Amino acid sequence: MPDSPPSDLSRLCVHTVTTKKWSIEEAMDKYAAAGIAGITVWRDALDQRNISIIGEQLRSRNIKIVSLCRGGFFPADSDSALQAAIDDNRRAIEEAAELGAPSVVLVCGALPGQSLERSRQQIIAGISAVLPDAEAAGIQLSIEPLHPMYADDRSAINTVSQANAVCDQIDHPLLGIAVDVYHLWWDEQLEAQIRIAAQKKRLFAFHICDWMTPTTDLLNDRGLMGEGCIPIRQIRSWMEENHFTGFNEVEIFSNRWWQADPDDYLQQIKSAYLKHS
Amino acid sequence: MPDSPPSDLSRLCVHTVTTKKWSIEEAMDKYAAAGIAGITVWRDALDQRNISIIGEQLRSRNIKIVSLCRGGFFPADSDSALQAAIDDNRRAIEEAAELGAPSVVLVCGALPGQSLERSRQQIIAGISAVLPDAEAAGIQLSIEPLHPMYADDRSAINTVSQANAVCDQIDHPLLGIAVDVYHLWWDEQLEAQIRIAAQKKRLFAFHICDWMTPTTDLLNDRGLMGEGCIPIRQIRSWMEENHFTGFNEVEIFSNRWWQADPDDYLQQIKSAYLKHS
Numbered sequence: 001m002p003d004s005p006p007s008d009l010s011r012l013c014v015h016t017v018t019t020k021k022w023s024i025e026e027a028m029d030k031y032a033a034a035g036i037a038g039i040t041v042w043r044d045a046l047d048q049r050n051i052s053i054i055g056e057q058l059r060s061r062n063i064k065i066v067s068l069c070r071g072g073f074f075p076a077d078s079d080s081a082l083q084a085a086i087d088d089n090r091r092a093i094e095e096a097a098e099l100g101a102p103s104v105v106l107v108c109g110a111l112p113g114q115s116l117e118r119s120r121q122q123i124i125a126g127i128s129a130v131l132p133d134a135e136a137a138g139i140q141l142s143i144e145p146l147h148p149m150y151a152d153d154r155s156a157i158n159t160v161s162q163a164n165a166v167c168d169q170i171d172h173p174l175l176g177i178a179v180d181v182y183h184l185w186w187d188e189q190l191e192a193q194i195r196i197a198a199q200k201k202r203l204f205a206f207h208i209c210d211w212m213t214p215t216t217d218l219l220n221d222r223g224l225m226g227e228g229c230i231p232i233r234q235i236r237s238w239m240e241e242n243h244f245t246g247f248n249e250v251e252i253f254s255n256r257w258w259q260a261d262p263d264d265y266l267q268q269i270k271s272a273y274l275k276h277s
Numbered sequence: 278m279p280d281s282p283p284s285d286l287s288r289l290c291v292h293t294v295t296t297k298k299w300s301i302e303e304a305m306d307k308y309a310a311a312g313i314a315g316i317t318v319w320r321d322a323l324d325q326r327n328i329s330i331i332g333e334q335l336r337s338r339n340i341k342i343v344s345l346c347r348g349g350f351f352p353a354d355s356d357s358a359l360q361a362a363i364d365d366n367r368r369a370i371e372e373a374a375e376l377g378a379p380s381v382v383l384v385c386g387a388l389p390g391q392s393l394e395r396s397r398q399q400i401i402a403g404i405s406a407v408l409p410d411a412e413a414a415g416i417q418l419s420i421e422p423l424h425p426m427y428a429d430d431r432s433a434i435n436t437v438s439q440a441n442a443v444c445d446q447i448d449h450p451l452l453g454i455a456v457d458v459y460h461l462w463w464d465e466q467l468e469a470q471i472r473i474a475a476q477k478k479r480l481f482a483f484h485i486c487d488w489m490t491p492t493t494d495l496l497n498d499r500g501l502m503g504e505g506c507i508p509i510r511q512i513r514s515w516m517e518e519n520h521f522t523g524f525n526e527v528e529i530f531s532n533r534w535w536q537a538d539p540d541d542y543l544q545q546i547k548s549a550y551l552k553h554s
Contacts, residue, residue: 112490112506116463149426151463152490152506158463186393186428186435213389213429218492229389229429 013038013247016045032061040067055100068096073109074126075119103140110156119156142178142204160193176204185230198242226276290315290524293322309338332377345373350386351403352396380417387433396433419455419481437470453481462507475519503553
């Protein structure tokens with residue numbers, strides 16, 4: 001298993017942000033024509049749309065809706081700001097339900113100058129506040145640990161170990177973890193923590209891309225699989241050895257690729273997926 | 278202790294790279310005039326100099342030589358490249374001895390596409406190979422763990438935990454750790470791992486600067502203390518509670534600050550040090 005690439009496209013999912021030159025309407029036609037099996041929809045792609053109709057259109061094209069991306073960003077410097085974050089996460093859960101997405105990805109947030117411990121407490125409070133909504137809607141919430149280079153203002157959860165700790169503390173079957181190779185590949189505890197997450201039935205999602213050398217931008221210089229140094233196949237094997245059977249989601253923020261011809265890019269995503277994932 | 282700034286400049290050290298507009302000759306006069314107590318000398322500052330004379334000139338100005346920066350970069354894709362790295366580290370140890378620096382900082386290295394485990398094995402082999410030279414010269418070697426965003430090509434050692442593991446494996450009194458807040462501030466294990474390092478008499482050095490939000494460049498957008506989100510004083514208190522009595526070394530790579538007037542910058546370093554460290 002560790003040495004074999006995916007045998008087909010049946011578990012390939014693409015995030016709308018990856019091909020953000022396309023509207024959601026264009027993306028669904030292009031993905032369907034290219035045989036992309038799954039989609040994770042970013043909320044901005046749904047702006048001013050009838051969300052349930054978008055969901056129907058995706059299903060009618062046999063594209064599986066994997067997740068809605070993204071909620072989170074709970075850390076706040078006032079009670080009213082934390083409440084606003086909670087309200088926004090409730091809307092995300094509603095949107096996921098309308099779309100027919102089974103889960104919402106959480107980028108948990110951080111606040112420069114506020115301690116990471118305090119941010120983690122607010123993250124736990126925020127997730128706990130919205131879990132009744134998730135329960136009522138039957139929507140999973142997936143904590144996505146972000147790379148430590150985003151610990152200043154994007155996520156106080158930077159390892160699977162920390163995500164496991166938050167899940168332990170809240171302890172709810174609808175709360176789990178999205179493993180993204182970009183954020184986590186460097187962590188020597190990754191395999192062990194994936195195993196723990198699996199034992200607790202928390203392996204909800206798997207995101208792939210690659211780490212460029214040099215990386216010229218902290219946010220938008222990710223690579224297509226095979227362009228960088230991440231042992232993607234090895235990490236995928238850890239997921240699968242631990243009985244993860246979900247999609248391999250291609251989530252690439254790249255100024256370089258966003259400038260490319262999107263039809264050509266989608267073909268390159270498919271071939272990189274089959275060769276380097 | 279956690280809430281008090283440094284009471285004076287007696288433990289302030291500046292890295293030559295911080296004020297790299299100045300030659301080493303200019304820097305030593307400027308530092309002496311400004312009352313900077315210590316200097317860590319980067320090897321490029323010694324290019325085409327008589328190193329022992331530079332050492333004498335620093336001592337005659339009452340500037341304490343804290344470290345020579347830097348050796349390391351052991352990971353290699355061939356035996357001859359690893360041997361070249363070992364030879365270069367031997368030269369660094371010789372240079373430190375000529376200069377009168379008691380230690381060499383090691384940025385251990387990494388190689389894109391080579392597993393971090395393999396790189397760590399080469400790091401251990403490389404350090405082991407040069408320790409007899411360090412012993413003969415009486416020079417300490419300080420492993421500096423780098424931020425995980427440098428795990429691709431600069432360091433396979435990304436936490437104090439990993440540095441402690443390497444030190445455990447080699448187990449030599451001249452091998453220790455340089456704690457740099459920029460690389461390590463996000464790690465929830467930092468305090469515990471500093472304590473372990475202290476118990477094993479490995480707390481060799483302490484580097485300070487700050488983390489900017491946003492950070493616009495992975496290498497050269499560090500902040501002056503107080504400009505960013507790192508809890509510098511808290512981390513310093515962990516060092517001091519564990520009996521670290523060495524210098525607080527200001528090591529700032531910043532395209533922005535490098536463009537500033539260096540005399541003004543040095544004054545700002547002093548005042549930021551007294552206010553925000």
